[in-house]
Structure formats: structure tokens, C-alpha cells
Amino acid sequence: xxxxxxxxxxxxxxxxxxxxxxxxxxxxxxxxxxxxxxxxxxxxxxxxxxxxxxxxxxxxxxxxxxxxxxxxxxxxxxxxxxxxxxxxxxxxxxxxxxxxxxxxxxxxxxxxxxxxxxxxxxxxxxxxxxxxxxxxxxxxxxxxxxxxxxxxxxxxxxxxxxxxxxxxxxxxxxxxxxxxxxxxxxxxxxxxxxxxxxxxxxxxxxxxxxxxxxxxxxxxxxxxxxxxxxxxxxxxxxxxxxxxxxxxxxxxxxxxxxxxxxxxxxxxxxxxxxxxxxxxxxxxxxxxxxxxxxxxxxxxxxxxxxxxxxxxxxxxxxxxxxxxxxxxxxxxxxxxxxxxxxxxxxxxxxxxxxxxxxxxxxxxxxxxxxxxxxxxxxxxxxxxxxxxxxxxxxxxxxxxxxxxxxxxxxxxxxxxxxxxxxxxxxxxxxxxxxxxxxxxxxxxxxxxxxxxxxxxxxxxxxxxxxxxxxxxxxxxxxxxxxxxxxxxxxxxx
Numbered sequence: 001x002x003x004x005x006x007x008x009x010x011x012x013x014x015x016x017x018x019x020x021x022x023x024x025x026x027x028x029x030x031x032x033x034x035x036x037x038x039x040x041x042x043x044x045x046x047x048x049x050x051x052x053x054x055x056x057x058x059x060x061x062x063x064x065x066x067x068x069x070x071x072x073x074x075x076x077x078x079x080x081x082x083x084x085x086x087x088x089x090x091x092x093x094x095x096x097x098x099x100x101x102x103x104x105x106x107x108x109x110x111x112x113x114x115x116x117x118x119x120x121x122x123x124x125x126x127x128x129x130x131x132x133x134x135x136x137x138x139x140x141x142x143x144x145x146x147x148x149x150x151x152x153x154x155x156x157x158x159x160x161x162x163x164x165x166x167x168x169x170x171x172x173x174x175x176x177x178x179x180x181x182x183x184x185x186x187x188x189x190x191x192x193x194x195x196x197x198x199x200x201x202x203x204x205x206x207x208x209x210x211x212x213x214x215x216x217x218x219x220x221x222x223x224x225x226x227x228x229x230x231x232x233x234x235x236x237x238x239x240x241x242x243x244x245x246x247x248x249x250x251x252x253x254x255x256x257x258x259x260x261x262x263x264x265x266x267x268x269x270x271x272x273x274x275x276x277x278x279x280x281x282x283x284x285x286x287x288x289x290x291x292x293x294x295x296x297x298x299x300x301x302x303x304x305x306x307x308x309x310x311x312x313x314x315x316x317x318x319x320x321x322x323x324x325x326x327x328x329x330x331x332x333x334x335x336x337x338x339x340x341x342x343x344x345x346x347x348x349x350x351x352x353x354x355x356x357x358x359x360x361x362x363x364x365x366x367x368x369x370x371x372x373x374x375x376x377x378x379x380x381x382x383x384x385x386x387x388x389x390x391x392x393x394x395x396x397x398x399x400x401x402x403x404x405x406x407x408x409x410x411x412x413x414x415x416x417x418x419x420x421x422x423x424x425x426x427x428x429x430x431x432x433x434x435x436x437x438x439x440x441x442x443x444x445x446x447x448x449x450x451x452x453x454x455x456x457x458x459x460x461x462x463x464x465x466x467x468x469x470x471x472x473x474x475x476x477x478x479x480x481x482x483x484x485x486x487x488x489x490x491x492x493x
Contacts, residue, residue, distance in 0.1 A: 143470025240273025261348025
């Protein structure tokens with residue numbers, strides 16, 4: 001009775017979240033005797049909630065979208081940035097100071113711009129009251145600068161890292177990764193953007209005027225208490241913490257003013273656990289031009305796109321061709337207004353979207369390689385595992401040779417509740433999707449990826465190569481699952 005009463009209290013407080021996960025009805029092949037843990041009533045409640053999504057509040061469009069500042073380079077030898085993890089107060093609600101964390105400021109962080117071939121130095125400084133790390137999500141770098149759980153900086157400590165940018169143009173991000181605290185630190189505001197450019201990207205003629213026709217959109221859902229504070233421990237859900245209030249680039253009730261031109265939107269799902277399905281409320285289509293790690297070969301025409309936590313996509317909306325611009329907005333799959341657009345009468349820059357963007361391909365050899373690694377994602381709440389094991393910082397789970405491509409097979413095993421989508425992320429590498437349940441991936445996933453959404457009872461195959469050596473993390477990017485041990489280590493040498 002105590003367990004049932006506790007679950008009822010939690011649900012009454014509204015702290016059982018729900019991200020837009022798909023619940024599998026296909027239970028064939030399930031062997032409950034192989035389940036790793038007994039799942040009692042109150043432990044299921046967090047998992048159940050993922051089939052009943054807590055609706056976000058509609059954006060009223062009362063505030064113009066904030067655009068992250070571009071971090072200036074230090075005037076020192078080499079390309080040097082200083083990035084500080086800080087605590088502060090932010091006026092998210094008018095006239096109210098909310099305690100938050102941020103990079104080089106009180107909330108979220110700036111955009112770091114790299115170019116392919118840059119030799120980068122970054123001075124990282126921890127000005128928080130607790131340990132943190134600086135993880136460069138999507139960057140192909142050696143593990144000693146990747147910023148995983150082992151690269152802890154204690155309060156007051158600093159560290160300088162160096163690496164060469166070797167990958168193509170893309171939209172990446174950075175966030176903390178201390179084991180057991182990642183979810184809370186990201187929730188409180190630690191997240192920033194990375195743009196990589198190269199000669200090819202600069203010659204395509206795409207919209208690239210930052211803050212004018214090229215906009216980053218960092219989507220994060222939060223819950224605020226009656227004093228408009230972020231109280232993570234009060235709303236934490238072991239199966240993925242979600243909220244009813246959407247912030248985009250840290251802006252409450254945002255709107256975006258655009259001209260009648262092609263506009264590039266760089267979408268980042270920076271939430272702890274919520275999935276988003278983005279579409280225009282007018283029913284108009286848009287073009288997807290890039291995945292996590294680079295351009296698609298050709299633009300793909302879509303009317304909606306779904307991103308799970310940590311996934312990115314670049315899309316182009318042609319506002320000069322949309323006829324119904326009054327009350328135009330980017331909405332979620334349930335009709336929630338995420339970002340209203342105010343379209344001016346001005347014509348903008350005459351940019352273009354070329355028919356050919358990249359030369360990405362799966363080589364014949366990659367398609368015929370044997371499967372060398374099989375991973376099984378399973379569980380819920382604090383009982384999540386990879387291949388039946390929880391994270392052990394002393395254990396090497398997999399090995400791989402540097403610069404050797406291998407094929408991994410990843411299976412999302414359903415449980416007695418049906419299961420949920422797991423966004424699977426690999427540190428230090430961009431990979432190629434070979435297949436989903438034996439079928440060719442959709443056109444808009446045929447590009448470089450570092451995170452992939454895997455549905456319950458779905459099997460995906462990916463081609464993975466690490467350019468650098470060291471020990472890297474692989475994990476679910478529902479941040480509470482990651483903190484609860486749905487993570488493993490791979491040694492590359």
C-alpha cells in the first residue's frame with residue numbers, strides 16, 4: 001500500500017514526466033524470465049508515463065528569441081577560447097531571478113566557431129560549487145580531451161585542451177558529463193553550441209548570416225516551482241525528466257522574426273528526455289540539409305522531423321513561398337505551439353539550397369562487413385543496462401582498432417511495459433546508419449550521425465570508425481538513464 005500511495009502522491013504532484021516516446025504493442029519474442037530485475041508497481045510508474053506525454057505550454061510569442069553570442073577568440077598564440085562553467089541568476093520570467101548555471105554567463109552558453117583544419121586550444125574553468133566536465137558532443141577527438149566522466153574538474157580547477165578539427169562542416173554542441181550529475185547540470189543550464197565550417201560549406205550559398213537567416217534553436221523543457229526556480233530534485237524522474245515549460249535558447253514564450261527569404265534553422269534537442277516532432281502549422285514542407293555530423297547528399301523535402309535527445313538537424317524554410325504567414329508557427333506533433341514566426345514584408349538575401357550538398361556514401365565494403373559487436377539496450381528507470389550490465393568505471397566493455405571500420409548491431413529489447421525509444425550516442429566518432437530492421441534508413445538519416453533513436457524491438461546496424469585512440473563512452477542520451485548506468489566503455493587502440 002505504501003508503494004501505491006507513494007506513486008499516487010508523485011503523480012498528483014505532476015512530477016512523473018512523459019517524453020514523446022513510442023510504446024511498442026508488439027510483444028512477440030519477449031522472454032520475461034530473462035528480465036534482469038523484478039519491476040514492482042511504483043517503479044513502473046515513471047515508465048508508464050512515457051505513453052502519456054505531458055503537454056508543453058504553448059508559446060505566446062511574447063519574447064523575441066535570444067541568439068547565443070559568438071565566443072570571441074583570446075588574443076594568444078594559436079586559436080584559444082576560454083570556457084567557464086558558472087552559476088548565476090537569470091531573468092527567465094519578467095522581474096524574477098531564477099538560479100541557473102551557464103557557460104561564460106548565467107544560463108546556457110555561447111557558440112564556438114571552428115574551421116576544418118584549425119588547431120584549437122580551449123581553456124576550461126570550473127567556477128561551480130561541484131565537479132563537472134566539458135564534453136564536446138560530436139567532435140572527433142582523442143578521449144583525453146573528449147570530456148567524459150573521467151575528465152573531472154573540481155571547483156576552482158582549470159585545464160587547457162588541444163585538438164585539431166578534422167571533420168566536415170556540422171552543428172555540434174557541448175555539455176557536462178560527470179557521472180551521476182549530468183542530468184541535473186544540463187537541466188540547470190549547462191549547454192552550448194559548436195559550428196564547424198569548411199571551404200565546401202562556405203561555397204554552397206546556403207543561408208549563413210548568423211542571427212539573421214541562420215538560427216540555432218536549442219529546445220529544452222523545464223518545470224519551475226511556485227517561486228519560478230529550477231528544483232531538479234523535486235521533479236526528477238528516473239526514466240527521464242521532462243517539464244511543461246519550453247525554453248528555446250533559454251527564451252520563455254519565444255517568437256522569431258524573419259524576412260521573406262530562405263531561413264536556415266539548426267535544431268538541437270537539448271532536453272533531458274523529451275522527443276520533439278517538428279512541423280509547420282501551415283502544413284508547408286521544408287528541406288532538411290544536414291544531420292548530426294554534416295550535410296546530406298541532397299536536400300530532403302519533409303513536412304515533419306522527429307529528434308530525440310542530443311540529435312541535431314539543419315532545415316531550411318522558404319518564408320517567401322509560404323502563403324499563410326499570419327499565426328505561422330513551428331509546432332510539435334500534438335499541436336503545441338513551439339515557436340511562432342513573425343514574417344516581415346522585407347525580402348531577404350537571395351541564398352540558395354543546391355541540389356548537391358555532399359558526397360556521403362556507404363562503401364560496398366561497409367555494407368558487406370560482418371557484425372563484430374552486438375549491443376542490447378534494456379530496462380527502465382534505475383534498472384537500465386547495456387548487454388545486461390550497468391556502467392562500471394573500471395571495466396572495458398568493448399575494444400576496437402583505431403581507423404578500422406566495424407559494424408555494430410544494436411537492439412532495443414522491450415520489457416513488460418512495451419519499452420521506449422532509447423537515443424544511443426557514441427563519443428568521439430561519427431557513424432553511418434546501414435539499416436533499420438534490415439531496411440535501408442530513410443533519406444534524411446543517410447548522413448553522419450553520433451546519436452540514433454532506436455525504437456522498442458528495433459534493430460539497427462551502424463558502421464563505426466574511430467579516428468583517435470583512447471577510452472570512450474557509449475550510452476543512452478536520456479540523461480537520467482545515462483546517470484543510472486546505461487553506459488559502457490570502449491577502448492580504441
